[in-house]
Amino acid sequence: MSLESAATTAAPVARPNAPPKMQGDKVGVFYGEKQALFDVDLKIEQFNVTSLIGPSGCGKSTFLRSLNRMNDTIDGCRVVGKITLDKDDIYDPSIDVVELRARVGMVFQKPNPFPKSIYENVAYGPKIHGIARNKADLDEIVHSSLRRAGLWNEVKDRLNEPGTGLSGGQQQRLCIARAIATKPEVLLMDEPCSALDPIATAVIEELIDELRENFTIVIVTHSMQQAARVSQKTAFFHLGKLIEEGKTEDIFTNPRNKQTQDYITGRIG
Amino acid sequence: MASLNEHIVSSYEDELTNLNKAISEMGGMVEQAITESAVALLKLDHKQAQDVRLFDKKIDDMQQRINDAAVSIIARRQPMAADLRMVVTSIQVANDLERTGDMAKQLAKRAMQIESLGLAPKFYNGVKHMKELVARQLKSAIDAYLSRDAAAAVEVCSRDDEVDAMYNSLFRELLTYMMEDPRNITQCTHLLFCTKSLERVGDHATNIAEAAYYLETGRHLGAEEQQRQPR
Numbered sequence: 001m002s003l004e005s006a007a008t009t010a011a012p013v014a015r016p017n018a019p020p021k022m023q024g025d026k027v028g029v030f031y032g033e034k035q036a037l038f039d040v041d042l043k044i045e046q047f048n049v050t051s052l053i054g055p056s057g058c059g060k061s062t063f064l065r066s067l068n069r070m071n072d073t074i075d076g077c078r079v080v081g082k083i084t085l086d087k088d089d090i091y092d093p094s095i096d097v098v099e100l101r102a103r104v105g106m107v108f109q110k111p112n113p114f115p116k117s118i119y120e121n122v123a124y125g126p127k128i129h130g131i132a133r134n135k136a137d138l139d140e141i142v143h144s145s146l147r148r149a150g151l152w153n154e155v156k157d158r159l160n161e162p163g164t165g166l167s168g169g170q171q172q173r174l175c176i177a178r179a180i181a182t183k184p185e186v187l188l189m190d191e192p193c194s195a196l197d198p199i200a201t202a203v204i205e206e207l208i209d210e211l212r213e214n215f216t217i218v219i220v221t222h223s224m225q226q227a228a229r230v231s232q233k234t235a236f237f238h239l240g241k242l243i244e245e246g247k248t249e250d251i252f253t254n255p256r257n258k259q260t261q262d263y264i265t266g267r268i269g
Numbered sequence: 270m271a272s273l274n275e276h277i278v279s280s281y282e283d284e285l286t287n288l289n290k291a292i293s294e295m296g297g298m299v300e301q302a303i304t305e306s307a308v309a310l311l312k313l314d315h316k317q318a319q320d321v322r323l324f325d326k327k328i329d330d331m332q333q334r335i336n337d338a339a340v341s342i343i344a345r346r347q348p349m350a351a352d353l354r355m356v357v358t359s360i361q362v363a364n365d366l367e368r369t370g371d372m373a374k375q376l377a378k379r380a381m382q383i384e385s386l387g388l389a390p391k392f393y394n395g396v397k398h399m400k401e402l403v404a405r406q407l408k409s410a411i412d413a414y415l416s417r418d419a420a421a422a423v424e425v426c427s428r429d430d431e432v433d434a435m436y437n438s439l440f441r442e443l444l445t446y447m448m449e450d451p452r453n454i455t456q457c458t459h460l461l462f463c464t465k466s467l468e469r470v471g472d473h474a475t476n477i478a479e480a481a482y483y484l485e486t487g488r489h490l491g492a493e494e495q496q497r498q499p500r
Contacts, residue, residue, distance in 0.1 A: 225347055252349050254487025258273075264349040266281065267274040 019087070021046040021186060021216040022067060022104075026081035029062050029071060036062045039081070040242045042235055044186070049208060049217045051227035051248070054237035055263065060220050063237070064188050067218065068104035069097050085186070102129050105184035109191040111171030113163030113178070118155050121163040121174055122146060125182040141181055149177035150207050169200025176207065180215070187211065189219040193226065205230050224264050228252045236260045273351060281346050288338050288359050289415065292366075295331040296411035299366045302328065302373035303407065303470060307400040310380040310463060311393055318384075321377035328370035335363040354487060358480040362414060365473040365480075369407065372466040372473075379466075383459050392446060392453070395439045396460055396467070402432060403467045406474040414481035425478035426490060432471035439464045 020043035029037035037059040044050050044067075052060035062071070069090060071077045083090050090100055102125070113121050122142045125131075132138035142159075146152040151173040155166070163174050172192060179187060189208075193201040208217060208230050221227050227234055228248060235245035236257075244257040255261045276282040302324055309317035339356045342348060348356050406425055413421035443457040443464070482490040 224349060228349075253353060255350055261350050262274055265273070265352045266276050266278060266349075 018046055020044055021086065022218075023084045024063070024067075024081065025083070027063065027066060027083060028080040029059070029066055030076075030078040030080070031074070032076040036240050037066075038240050040237075042242060042245060044216060044218055045233060046216050047212055047214075048233055049212055049219060049231040050233045050235065051231035052218065052220045052235050052237060053222075053224060053227050053264075054243075056222075057239075058237040059240040060235075060237045061190055062240075064190055064218060064220050067186070067188055068101050068106055070101075070106065072097065098129075102182045103184055104186040104188060105179035105182060106188040106190070107172070107175050107179050107192050110195050111168060111175050113166070113171050113174050115162065115164055117160045118146075118163045118166070118174060119159040122177050122181045125178060129182055131182060145177040145181040146174075148180060148211070149173045150203060150210075151177055167200070169196050169203060172196060172200070172204060173207065176204075176211075180211070184215065186216045186218065189217065191220055191222060194222060201226070224252070236263065238263065278346075281342075284338070284342055284346070285348075285352060285355060288335065288342065288356065291331065291335050291338065292359055292362055293411075293415050295328065295335065295363060295366050296415070298324070298328050298331060299369045299373070300404065300408055300411070302370050303376075303400070303404055306373040306376035306380070307397070307404075310376050310383070311388075311397055313380060313384045313388060315381060315384055318377040318380040322374055325370050325374040328367060332363045332367040336360055339363075351484075351487075354484050358414070358484045361480045362477050365476045369470050369473045372470045375466045376463055379459050379463050383456060386456050386459075388456060392443070392456060392460060395435075395442055396463055399432070399435050399439060399464055399467050402435060403470045403474070406432060406471055407477075410474040410477040410481065413478055414484065417481070417485040419482050419485040422478040422481040422485070423490065426475050426482075429471055429475045432468060436464055436468040436471075 022044035024040050024042045024044075027037060027040040027042075028035060040059075040063055042050075042063070052064060054060045065071045066079050066083060067090075069079075071079060079091060085100070085104065088095070090104075114124060116124070119142055122145050123132075123138050126138060126141045132141055143152065146155060151170060154170060155174075163171065166174060172195075176187075176192075193204050196204065205226065208219070211217060219227075219231065231248045233245065234248045234251040236243045236251065236255075236259075238259055244251065244255060244260045246256075251260065252264060255264065261267075276285075302321055305317055305324075306321045308314065309321060339360045342356050346352075406428060409421060410425045412418070413425060440461065443461050446453045447457045479490045482488070
């Protein structure tokens with residue numbers, strides 16, 4: 001492989017003029033009186049991995065959670081500004097939140113499989129959303145989701161065993177299989193590897209790269225190396241504000257903003 | 270970009286500072302080697318020429334040390350942004366300095382070969398001027414790198430044409446001496462090789478200046494220059 005082609009694989013693959021899959025427009029989030037996020041404008045490009053980085057409390061998880069209205073579950077949380085999915089305002093009263101979360105799936109920091117069998121973990125979403133018409137359909141969705149999550153070969157002979165009996169890395173891939181079983185368009189990942197060992201992390205990162213072909217991915221990570229490895233676009237948050245966003249390789253080799261530079265190089269900001 | 274704060278991890282800060290110091294030290298050594306090899310050549314000083322040849326070993330060792338330090342920082346610290354550029358360019362600059370040291374050694378070797386022949390001042394006046402120009406280029410390039418001065422780096426690159434022009438004119442001049450009297454051929458051929466070595470030192474100085482520009486701006490000088498001056 002030539003250097004040239006290595007460079008192009010790292011570059012965004014979205015069509016140049018394709019509209020963004022999701023877009024935040026002056027997004028602010030309040031927890032009660034306290035404002036946690038200020039005026040965030042960010043485009044999430046289709047079939048790209050966008051990573052959100054920044055120190056603890058910078059608002060990156062808050063922004064991520066506002067993308068599928070997970071913040072609705074928190075008392076006193078209020079979102080201002082506009083967030084669109086394919087140009088539809090997701091905070092519009094006519095939007096069905098359950099359906100939204102099927103389209104914008106989420107994977108959390110700690111693997112949290114249901115205390116059910118491996119099969120049931122993956123089948124749960126398609127069942128409640130009525131995606132599968134019959135048992136054969138459901139089998140097919142469960143199998144293909146496990147295959148896509150890179151877990152099939154490890155669990156195909158034990159689909160009826162509890163999901164909680166898997167290793168941490170396997171549980172996380174089970175959660176990814178569960179998230180993609182409802183055929184979401186966007187996948188949100190909140191530090192999906194922070195509880196995993198380096199090998200399991202590498203497997204998940206490889207998986208993220210493969211999932212990018214079919215899904216738009218937004219990942220929050222504390223590992224800057226991970227952001228640099230898996231994403232095409234990176235956004236840096238600090239004290240509730242979006243400080244800088246751009247192509248990942250630019251952010252990590254030549255950030256324009258001094259705060260970004262200080263953060264990613266490990267200096268006191 | 271405004272000057273950077275210190276790293277949270279002070280040992281990392283120290284490692285980067287030491288790497289920069291090592292480049293500074295190696296730059297000084299190479300400048301000294303070029304100056305002394307030129308003195309050896311112009312004065313036909315055998316002792317000095319011998320010293321330059323031995324000194325080259327130290328320059329090579331210094332390059333090894335810089336490379337080892339840079340590789341170690343990459344492996345243990347995963348440097349980013351300006352730090353990453355500093356570590357990567359230090360490898361490049363150390364390589365160019367080492368090659369420049371080799372050129373000094375070449376000049377010293379020539380000095381020892383010409384020694385028995387004697388040298389007429391009119392032959393080497395041009396070489397002396399070229400050496401001065403090239404040494405200035407080298408010093409400016411190293412200074413631009415150490416002080417992260419992008420404007421000074423651009424200046425060094427734009428002055429490389431002068432070095433090339435001087436090389437071409439010296440080439441013609443030495444050729445004329447050879448045509449005047451075939452007995453000049455041996456000396457002038459040696460001097461021609463010396464000018465070629467000096468011209469290469471100029472190229473390495475340009476490389477160092479390009480590294481300085483990249484270090485400071487994160488952009489490559491070549492591409493921008495070409496955009497600004499379409500050929």
